[in-house]
Amino acid sequence: MSSKKFTRWVDKKDHKTCLRINQTYYSRREQGLNVCFLKHSLPKLFIKRLFYVFIGLFRFNRSPYKKYFKSPDFRHFIKRLLGLYKFEVSDLLPDKPQLKPLTFKPELNPTVSIIIAVHNHFNYTYNCLNALLIHTSNVKYEIILINDASSDNTSRLIKQIKNITYLENEENLGFLKSCNKAAAHAKGEYLCFLNNDTQVRSNWLYQMLAVFINDKQAGLVGSKLIYPYGLLQEAGSLVDNLGNPANYGKYEDPDLWQFNYLRETDYCSGASILLSKADFELLAGFDEQYAPAYYEDTDLCMAIRHQLNKKVFYQPLSQVVHFEGISSGKIVKKGSIKEYQQINAQKFKNKWAKVLNSFPITRSSVELANKFDHQKTILLIDVILPERDKASGYKRMFELMKIFKSLSFNVMFLPNNGLKTEPYFSELINMKVRVLYPALPHTPSTSLLYEVINLIDIAWISRPELNKIFAPIVKTRAEIIWAYDTVDLHFIREERGLKLQNSISEIEKELINSTMATEIQLSKDADITIAITEPEAEVLITKGAKKVKVIPNIHIPYTGLQKSFSERAGICFIGGFYHQPNIDAVLWLTNEIMPKIWCDHPEMKLTVMGSHPPPEILALQSASINVTGYVEDVTDYFTSSRVFVAPLRYGAGMKGKIGQSLEYSLPVITTDIGAEGMDLQHGHNVLIANTTDEFVKEITSLYYDEVLWNRFHLNSYAAIEKYAPLNVSKQLQEIFN
Known part of the structure; x- marks a missing residue:
């Protein structure tokens, strides 16, 4: 086994062992059970953990665990060493x-x-409140804090918080009635109910x-609720046909892809x-038959779904750390608020009995979580997440x-x-x-396909190199x-590129x-x-x-x-520079075509846009050439330029840059290769040039002829009508029906 493979094997085993340790330790602690380090499978797990730490200290490509020795005391050091x-x-x-003053x-x-x-x-x-101040952005919000007859110093200390609405109950009403009372004072279009024992995370x-x-x-x-020790508390919650609720994913690793989709x-x-x-x-509001607390949230969601016929969603991108049980405890005791968890369970089952009878009988939480999935499943595979603004x-x-x-x-x-x-x-x-991604870095992506192989109906795999990797698994x-x-x-792109050389x-x-x-x-073997x-x-x-x-x-x-013809100036090009044909096109444009134009028209400026420009492209920056690199929003460039030029000498397929220019109704000059596959007509919706002199002639003509420019400007939309989402949607329906 190579050093890298061995390192990954150790990381995987260590991660799995630590997860088991944390699940065993914290699940018992949350249930109020005794946690003995010498029982409940913990000793064996601790030995495994120490073995992996020992290996980690001595392997060549991993630094020692320095942070362990920064623990504030010996107890923390031991817990960290044991993986907790x-x-x-x-x-x-x-x-x-x-307790410094906070101002909202x-x-x-x-x-x-x-x-x-x-x-x-x-x-x-x-x-x-402090976490709200730090992590809440891009949303206009107000805070309504209702003090439910606290016996500590809340009433005095809350005065340090500026610009919130503060309400105070003279007697303890309980969580449910306090929330209903506070909601009556809300000015927002939406209400967010947030426990005070939480710390919200970014966005x-x-x-x-x-x-x-x-x-x-x-x-x-x-939100996704996470325990402060890092395990998942809830990735949405489930109700079975008997009316029993459960937190989905409880005590699991919150970073697993299974708990991170909307x-x-x-x-x-x-x-x-x-809501x-x-x-x-x-x-x-919350149904007050559940006062003082428990099941009011479950009941509200059932009403949203089965009375208003709307959807309840779990949003994994909204992460909140929850110090569960701070106010009401974690254990059901006689006479405690927590006892209402049992009392209200029966009220909930009685109220929703008819609806619950329609729920499917399921054997596992995974089945419950997936009961909303009634459509076909398609898995799409590509090199990276689609960087739609770069290629x-x-x-x-x-x-x-x-x-x-949109096709469900x-x-x-x-x-x-x-x-x-x-x-x-x-x-x-x-x-x-x-989105499928590994729990640990460097995990083979094929392992993710094995995880979902029984769930998918269609596997759409991009590019030949990826089909060679994944298709054999799909065919099982x-x-x-x-x-x-x-x-x-x-092979067409490669052949065209080599033909530009003097010899192959x-x-x-x-x-x-x-x-x-x-x-x-591959095209012979594939189903489609x-x-x-x-x-x-x-x-x-x-x-x-x-x-x-x-x-x-x-x-x-x-x-x-x-903008009109007279309001525009300059010509532009766009293309990601990981793609070699784009580098070749820009060098031809700047080394041969534009110098001839600048002899008579030195005022004509060129803008070159595109991600990952190599040194030879960056070196073109001058008074006449603006090399922007990646541009997040290209709208200003496309609506301010007068002409788009794409002198592509080789390549294959359909050229997105041509279609993008036509989207903006920006007149296009390109080669036969640049225009191929789009049914574009020279002189009608595009100008074709294949030599340096042809480009010089067409650029000069189009750039200064307003009548000609307006013709191409007006014909652009019709040129891409067949590529609209609705038309492509019909094609996909025909294929997969």
Whole structure:
């Protein structure tokens, strides 16, 4: 076994062992059971853990565990060594905070009213408010804090908190009635009920609100709740057909992909939930038959689902650390508030008996969690998460997922590099795409396919190199439809690139032939082969591919403000520079074409946009050439430039940059290769040039002729109409029906 493989094996075993240690230790502690380090399988687990630590100290590619020796005392050192801090949440506020004044921004018209009911434990309340101040952004909110007759110093210390609405009960009303009372004072369109024994994490509220913005049927959204020691408390909650509730994923690793996709659920615990004020009022608030507390959140979610016919969602991107049981304890004792958990259970079952009888009889929590999945499941595989703003192939993949969601598919996506790159990861989660990623770095992505192989109906695998890796696994289940997405025919691109050289070596010819043989064989073996253009589909068919369909790039016209001919200046190019044809195009443009134009028109400026520009592209920066690198929003460039130029000398497939320019109605000059596969007509919706002199002539003509420019400007939208999402959606329906 190589050193790297051995390191990964140790990491995997250590992670699994620490998870078992934490689950055993903390689950017993949360239930109020005695935790003896010499019982309950802990001794064997501790020995395993120490063995892996010992190996870690001496392997060449891993530093010693320095942080262990920074523990504040010997007890912490031992617990850390034994793996009990393996999953600890970083950056938690201290248990005994310095009570400095907190000042919130006053909001006259808040979007969200955050309601916090408090009974004693001011240190937790203070940390809750401080975390809100630190981590709540991009949302206008107000805070309504209701003090439920606390007997500690809450009434005095709360005066240090500025710009919140403070209510105080003369007698203890309990959590439920306090929340109903506070809700009557809310000014926000949405109500967020938040426990005072919580610490919210970055963007928690923005991500909850995003669900309502993206889904008009959303009725209530709950956060991912995490214990302070790092294990999962809840990834949404479930109710079985007998009316028994359960926290999904309790004591599991919160970073597993299984607990990190946006999905419908039965209910979410009231420690952190968001719903519209109108719906809360329509349901007359929390049902007061459950006073003072317990089951009011479960009941509210059932009413949202079965009375208002709306959806309850678990939002994994909204993370909240919950110090569960601080106010009411963790154990049911005679005469305690916690006793209402048992009393109200029967009330809940009685109230919802008819609905519960319609629930499926299930054997496991996983089945309960997936009971909302009634559609076909498609798994899409590509190199990375689709960086839709950096490469046209990834933009196409992103739009395809949106279309599959609109067709009611369950959509899974597996990035071969295993990375949760932002902002693309969060974007997909909010689209309700299940992103598969490994629990530990460097885990083979094929292991993720094995995890879901029995769940999928269609496997859509991009690019020949990925099909070689994943298709053999997919083929182990004959029921799965294997769709091989060529993206473009690589052997055509490679052959065209080499033809630009003066000579092609025998080795290079063999490489092209090898690429071609691989692509042709894959197209023969796959259940469906997806080409991106009609010409490439014809190539595959003539070489024996059995079922080839064309799914092109997807283009959506820009509908914002447009500038007139006279208001524009300069020409532009866009393209990701990991793609070699783009480098070649820009060097041809700047070394041969533009110098001839600048002889007579030195005022004409060139803008070169695109991610990952190499040194030879960056070196072009000058008074006449602006090399921007990656641009997050290219709208200003496309609406301010007068002409788009793409002198592509080689490549294959459909060129996203051409379609993008047409989206913005920006007149295009390109080569035959740049325009291929899009049915573009020279002189009607595009200008074609294939030599330096032709480019000089067409650029000069189009740049200074307003009548000609307006013709191409007006014809642009019609050129990409066939690539609109609705038309591509119809094609996909035909294929998979």
